[in-house]
Amino acid sequence: MVKQTVTIRDIARMAGVSAGTVSRALNNSPLVREETRQKILQVVRALNYVPNRAAQRLATGKTLTLAVIVPFFTAPSVVERLKGVVHTLAQSRYDLIIHNIEDPEQRAGCFQTILRRDLVDGVLVISIAPKDEEVRLLSEADVPVVLIDAYHPALTGLLHQITVDxxxxxxxxxxxxxxxxxxxxxxxxxxxxxxxxxxxxxxxxxxxxxxxxxxxxxxxxxxxxxxxxxxxxxxxxxxxxxxxxxxxxxxxxxxxxxxxxxxxxxxxxxxxxxxxxxxxxxxxxxxxxxxxxxxxxxRLFESGQRGVELLLRTLADPTTKPVHEVLPTELVVRETTGPPP
Amino acid sequence: MVKQTVTIRDIARMAGVSAGTVSRALNNSPLVREETRQKILQVVRALNYVPNRAAQRLATGKTLTLAVIVPFFTAPSVVERLKGVVHTLAQSRYDLIIHNIEDPEQRAGCFQTILRRDLVDGVLVISIAPKDEEVRLLSEADVPVVLIDAYHPALTGLLHQITVDxxxxxxxxxxxxxxxxxxxxxxxxxxxxxxxxxxxxxxxxxxxxxxxxxxxxxxxxxxxxxxxxxxxxxxxxxxxxxxxxxxxxxxxxxxxxxxxxxxxxxxxxxxxxxxxxxxxxxxxxxxxxxxxxxxxxxRLFESGQRGVELLLRTLADPTTKPVHEVLPTELVVRETTGPPP
DNA sequence: CGGTTTAATTAAACCGGTTGCATTATACAC
DNA sequence: GTGTATAATGCAACCGGTTTAATTAAACCG
CATH class of the missing domain: 3.40.50.2300 (Response regulator)
Structure with missing residues (x-):
């Protein structure tokens, strides 16, 4: 086991305060005097301190991580949706872990393990419509789930779903x-x-x-x-x-x-x-x-984007009502169509 | 803070052993009697227990997570390499977090934060050649890094690099x-x-x-x-x-x-x-x-695959000597070339 | 100026695993 | 049977944050 170079207690010692105060100072708690906060921030910068993620997760129960489940190898449209997800998430402080579904058997195991609160805070599923037997698993998941280009009637009102008609x-x-x-x-x-x-x-x-x-x-x-x-x-x-x-x-x-x-x-x-x-x-x-x-x-890219927005909104306010959004389509006429011979 | 439903101490209590023994049983330590292990595994299955990742990470100092830094939006070849990475990693027990580089400014920040041991165990970089000023950052990173389709002469012997000529x-x-x-x-x-x-x-x-x-x-x-x-x-x-x-x-x-x-x-x-x-x-x-x-x-897909292999090897044995592999290319003649008019 | 609120801070108890060390059970030799 | 080596297990101290409750400092009031 490798010890971290600089811990919160090091900062505390150097700033002449307790670890709790450092924690609060870094999390913008109003319980810290401005003067104290500045002193602490100074030390933090000087030592280039960054809090240990694992410890934060353990203590708060939040992972600051989302997962996307995606059949990466099937179609370019899937990649385009994934790009929408990745792009939109870049602006947030969440990490994204990617779970590729290569063959149907992986589905079950993947759903089982991913949908747990201590692994991720939320899950996006791209282009994988749940089977009947997976409905319970999804609706009882203890993290919010958003389906993109995937849909099951029994999940309406339980999960966010984004589809086209x-x-x-x-x-x-x-x-x-x-x-x-x-x-x-x-x-x-x-x-x-x-x-x-x-x-x-x-x-x-x-x-x-x-x-x-x-x-x-x-x-x-x-x-x-x-x-x-x-x-x-x-x-x-x-x-x-x-x-x-x-x-x-x-x-x-x-x-x-x-x-x-x-x-x-x-x-x-x-x-x-x-x-x-x-x-x-x-x-x-x-x-x-x-x-x-x-x-x-x-709107492939947009579907990913919208999925992330809904997920983030739900994370910020868990009482958000799950919606089923249907994105529009649009016929683009080019050179491969004309009247019959 | 939400408490976990089932913890290792719950298992320990129900199996009539101590938490330490449960931990060892689950990690295949030879220090546990086979009979005890079976009893523990039985309880684990019965309660559907899965260890808390954050706690494991904190205790072991390992994150079981790798990161890939990739300019996702630039070219299809990049996506193909990424597919190689994702595919190869599916067989391992590592999670993959994806960091997209959308604009040049993100580079610096991304390198800075990612290359820390408590965030990930290793990093793959796709198609982003380090600049001179980033060389130090990379060579002093406290996790192993593999460059795929990226290269800097000063890094030879310090990092794995996979390129084509x-x-x-x-x-x-x-x-x-x-x-x-x-x-x-x-x-x-x-x-x-x-x-x-x-x-x-x-x-x-x-x-x-x-x-x-x-x-x-x-x-x-x-x-x-x-x-x-x-x-x-x-x-x-x-x-x-x-x-x-x-x-x-x-x-x-x-x-x-x-x-x-x-x-x-x-x-x-x-x-x-x-x-x-x-x-x-x-x-x-x-x-x-x-x-x-x-x-x-x-060999786009293969470059991703090979990168993961090298990274996993280095994680298993940190003394592995960093190599610079040059993948072959091959001319494919189709219908767009012929003699001049 | 003493008494009471209120604001800051500290100390210590978590979170849920892992692991070194001490201890007990078991095997083996004499 | 005792002594000793060895195999299993328990205990408790970690890992590095956060947070509650207790404590102290500062502010306010009559």
């Missing part, structure tokens, strides 16, 4: 394509049932079906393809769709990354975009602008 | 272009003198000049352009280069992101790639593959 977004994209004149519209997304319990693709697909129905266009199962997230799998899915005898004239991809896969498939097959095929993505991450992709913009 | 990389790219027959080769990069003290662009430019010289091609200052990192600025730089009366037939960009900017400029000007203009990037991040960019691949 993916069903409405999916509807809007599909309606836009229908408005262009398309009737043969395909969908490429993640498996509705996936180990991380990502719900966005599922919800966007629902909006897609609703919009078709509303326009009186029958839903054709052969136009719906799902596969693991990522460009490669999306490309394969798109290949299948585009190889159909009566192939779609437009494809709605559940994310920009997948839309790029669709574009690659189109290029392989010699289809011109948007003349032969229209493609729409979702998220508006940087790559969308680069490849000129029409997409549904989400 | 950017000068050699720049030379190789330029040589490759010369081999294709190009003699009019431009360079688009970051300012050699930038607030974050990023050195990679500067070094790659040096390699570029060396290769030109070695081939007997005179260096033309009007073929060299620098501007803030990012696609936009690179596009502007490229526009300038391509507007020259005797414009270059190839452009070497200091990063993939910048190479994409160059491609955009070429498209604007109606130049075909690679027939009219060859473009080479650096890093091989995901976007390079998507746009079919010829580039110099770096």
């Amino acid at each position: 993916d069903v409405a977004g999916g509807r809007a994209v599909t309606k836009y394509l229908i408005g262009l004149g398309h009737t043969k519209i395909g969908f490429v997304g993640d498996p509705a049932d996936n180990p991380f319990n990502f719900t966005s693709s599922r919800d966007r697909a629902r909006g897609y079906r609703e919009a078709l129905e509303a326009a009186g266009i029958p839903y054709r199962p052969e136009y719906y393809a799902e596969g693991p997230h990522g460009r490669r799998y999306a490309r394969e899915s798109a290949r299948r769709l585009l190889a159909l005898p009566d192939r779609p004239t437009a494809i709605f991809a559940a994310s920009d990354v997948q839309a790029v896969g669709v574009l690659e498939a189109a290029r392989e097959l010699g289809l011109r975009v948007p003349q032969d095929l229209s493609v729409v993505g979702y998220d508006d991450v940087e790559i969308a602008e680069i490849v000129g992709l029409t997409t549904m913009r989400q | 950017d000068v050699a990389g720049g030379r190789a790219v330029t040589k490759y272009l010369i081999g294709l027959g190009h003699t009019k080769i431009g360079f688009v990069g970051d300012p050699a003198d930038n607030p974050f003290n990023f050195t990679s662009s500067r070094d790659r430019a040096r390699g570029y000049r060396e290769a030109l010289e070695a081939a007997g091609i005179p260096y033309r200052p009007e073929y060299y352009a620098e501007g803030p990192h990012g696609r936009r600025y690179a596009r502007e730089s490229a526009r300038r280069l391509l507007a020259l009366p005797d414009r270059p037939t190839a452009i070497f960009a200091a990063s993939d992101v910048q190479a994409v900017g160059v491609l955009e400029a070429a498209r604007e000007l109606g130049l075909r790639v690679p027939q009219d203009l060859s473009v080479v990037g650096y890093d091989d991040v995901e976007i390079a593959e998507i746009v079919g960019l010829t580039t110099m691949r770096q």
